[in-house]
Amino acid sequence: MTVIDIPEGSPFGPANLPYGVFSTPGTAPRVGVRVGDSVLDLAVALDEEVFARPTLNPFMAQGHARWVQVRERITALIAGEVPDAAVHPVAEVELHLPFEVADYVDFYASEHHATNLGRLFRPNAEPLMPNWKHLPVGYHGRSGTVVVSGTDIARPNGQRKAPDEEAPTFGPCRRLDIEAELGFVVGTGSELGSPVPCEEFATRVFGAVLVNDWSARDIQAWEYVPLGPFLGKSFATSVSPWVVPLLALEAARVPTPEQDPRPLPYLREGEPWGLDIDLAVDWNGRRVANPPYREMYWSPAQLLAHLTVNGASTRTGDLYASGTISGPEKDQRGAFIELTWGGKEPIEIGGSERTFLQDGDEVVISATAPGADGTRIGFGQVSGRIVPAEGGAR
Known part of the structure; x- marks a missing residue:
């Protein structure tokens, strides 16, 4: 298990938690959240298939109440330990278009x-x-x-x-x-x-x-x-x-x-x-x-x-x-x-x-x-x- 280090003054602390789509060498794109200088793999951390998708659209379509719930879960999770396999240095991932643009x-x-x-x-x-x-x-x-x-x-x-x-x-x-x-x-x-x-x-x-x-x-x-x-x-x-x-x-x-x-x-x-x-x-x-x-x-x-x-x-x-x-x-x-x-x-x-x-x-x-x-x-x-x-x- 890992405790994610968040440098003091980081613009990517618990008050932010922006979503993106990332991949690592040899893996498919999936949804992550940036925490400090790390990317938290939500498919691993939350064990939900919706985050294993190559776009944010399926998660976004679940609606506002769900967005609030997941944000609360992530906030609680990063306050403690997370699985080692869920954490990747942001410098070592490839970032993709985060959502499929409809119009x-x-x-x-x-x-x-x-x-x-x-x-x-x-x-x-x-x-x-x-x-x-x-x-x-x-x-x-x-x-x-x-x-x-x-x-x-x-x-x-x-x-x-x-x-x-x-x-x-x-x-x-x-x-x-x-x-x-x-x-x-x-x-x-x-x-x-x-x-x-x-x-x-x-x-x-x-x-x-x-x-x-x-x-x-x-x-x-x-x-x-x-x-x-x-x-x-x-x-x-x-x-x-x-x-x-x-x-x-x-x-x-x-x-x-x-x-x-x-x-x-x-x-x-x-x-x-x-x-x-x-x-x-x-x-x-x-x-x-x-x-x-x-x-x-x-x-x-x-x-x-x-x-x-x-x-x-x-x-x-x-x-x-x-x-x-x-x-x-x-x-x-x-x-x-x-x-x-x-x-x-x-x-x-x-x-x-x-x-x-x-x-x-x-x-x-x-x-x-x-x-x-x-x-x-x-x-x-x-x-x-x-x-x-x-x-x-x-």
Whole structure:
């Protein structure tokens, strides 16, 4: 038997207990929980077949009461001794996509981000569109291109047309960007025709992950009128391998910023679900931004309510993301198009001035939040490295 060592100040202590899917050499992927610098194999520790699966979906589908029960069992278990075979050093396991993504929706919930892009793209008009403060703006993404942290990202090809070009050309993206976001994973779905009210958020959503919504800005700029993002967004979205349970985020809850005008009734929250989460963005090892999630105008409960208000169903494994997280200060902007103001204000990376991503660049996004009893909990990180585009101009 083993007592799991949890270093003092670890962001993966008993207040966190994030879930993931891991494997060791020669074994199949299965569900584990990170505890300190170890992974606890739940199939062994709890002796339940549902944790021997290669995805969290079967467990998530069991519902909120079951999530609470298992969390209590794990908390009690790690306070004592656990079987030797259930403990693996995190450095010696391979981490996989933690859940099977059913559907993927991306929102645009940061007022600071939306205002900055409005000023960039419409300098002589109001930065926010008339609908922005009345509803959470979003679009449906591509679930099949959601990948786990550490997966290389191939530079996308597509049509692009610069303002000084007479006609579009085809080739590799020239303005490849990131978007630092938080994603929410639906645990128990809802039926077609049955909206999910804000007050059901905490029993429907299992947990949260870090998201990097890679963005081909030049492809996006040429294609997005009139239907919005398509090829500029669908080539890849990276998520962190650890799903932080919503149950671990109670201590991080804060009010959202003042919402004026008052939202329509279906978007009103009795208990607000703003979250005090601090993100960090590293570009080739240099810290370039610290986006604060607490500045997000629309809460994740409101996003889910809006996503379903027309009767759209949800399923176990649905992922919906916040959109770029940005704050009021320049070093709080969660996308490079904002940090460099559309490429007009380069920043220094590795001794050279940079605006957008080059082949070989690596971006790492991490985050922490307040936990129970004055602790801080971690989300780990979501990382990706850019590799050259496949093929050539056609």
